[in-house]
Amino acid sequence: MIRPPSSPRLLVEERRRLIIEQVERVGRATVEELAARFSTSPVTIRTDLEVLARNAAIVRSHGGALPAPPRAVDTPLAIKETRHHAQKRRIGQAAAKLVENGETIILDSGSTTIEIARALGQRKWSELTVITNGLHIALELGTIPAVRVMMLGGLLRTSSHSLVGPGAEQTLAQLSADRLFLGVDGIDTDIGVTTSDPQEAALNALMIRVSREVIGVFDSSKFGQRNLSVIGPVALLHTVITDAGADDRHFFALREKGLHLILV
Known part of the structure; x- marks a missing residue:
């Protein structure tokens, strides 16, 4: 498993990028798993998932996230x-x-x-x-x-x-x-x-x-x-x-x- 950088405070953008990578690689991820991996609170992870879901980067599920389906429309950079x-x-x-x-x-x-x-x-x-x-x-x-x-x-x-x-x-x-x-x-x-x-x-x-x-x-x-x-x-x-x-x-x-x- 790829571990996040050892910086005391991982940049929000980098953490969210790594969350997307994990969800796409494994096929799902729970809030608890992500909180443990990034040494942060479940509240912070839930906020990350809500933001990523609004941007269609993942699909929010009960207790975690699933990969986003392929999109025919233009995806933001x-x-x-x-x-x-x-x-x-x-x-x-x-x-x-x-x-x-x-x-x-x-x-x-x-x-x-x-x-x-x-x-x-x-x-x-x-x-x-x-x-x-x-x-x-x-x-x-x-x-x-x-x-x-x-x-x-x-x-x-x-x-x-x-x-x-x-x-x-x-x-x-x-x-x-x-x-x-x-x-x-x-x-x-x-x-x-x-x-x-x-x-x-x-x-x-x-x-x-x-x-x-x-x-x-x-x-x-x-x-x-x-x-x-x-x-x-x-x-x-x-x-x-x-x-x-x-x-x-x-x-x-x-x-x-x-x-x-x-x-x-």
Whole structure:
């Protein structure tokens, strides 16, 4: 069992993230179990569960919590970041290692690409340009002197902290990048890579067109998933960085289409 950090007071956000992970991993959790694990009171745990239930991160049950059912609607970024967090962190670290000094890269908004930004922030740069439509990514990298951050304009999607629409597309159309790191909500080798929002999909497709190399970054739960809006066929990707949790047939299908696969 993964133990929480030994800090005398675990940050509320981190505790709640770990609660979600435990509920999803085990399939259920009681208030007593969670209170014992986090060395806190049942009242505090009940408050955590009520907040998580309101955000649809878990389902409240008598005496504890159950995993939330899959949702067809757009999930808030704060919730996405709690899901498969360890895998996303490894993916982010592997992706950041591909970036070289002097490059211009695009980081799509998302819960996996923010892990790339965090990993980039741990490295020393003489020069790096990051184009992004993610407010959270711009805030993560904007304080590093050697990193030039270019924000795309447009309409703010509050659920994903991203900017989309004609304004963002008009700005992006005038730019070019060495690499795009693209997070998606679903990948199906027949349908392609998909996301929940049509405007996000349109911007993602343009990101692909202005980039010399396209690297898909997503955890293994995205395999076999189909969402509302198709970004493009799988063949538009050059490389996929993911974890090894998916069925091998998905990995075989990607290799059959000529994609380079990095498992973390």
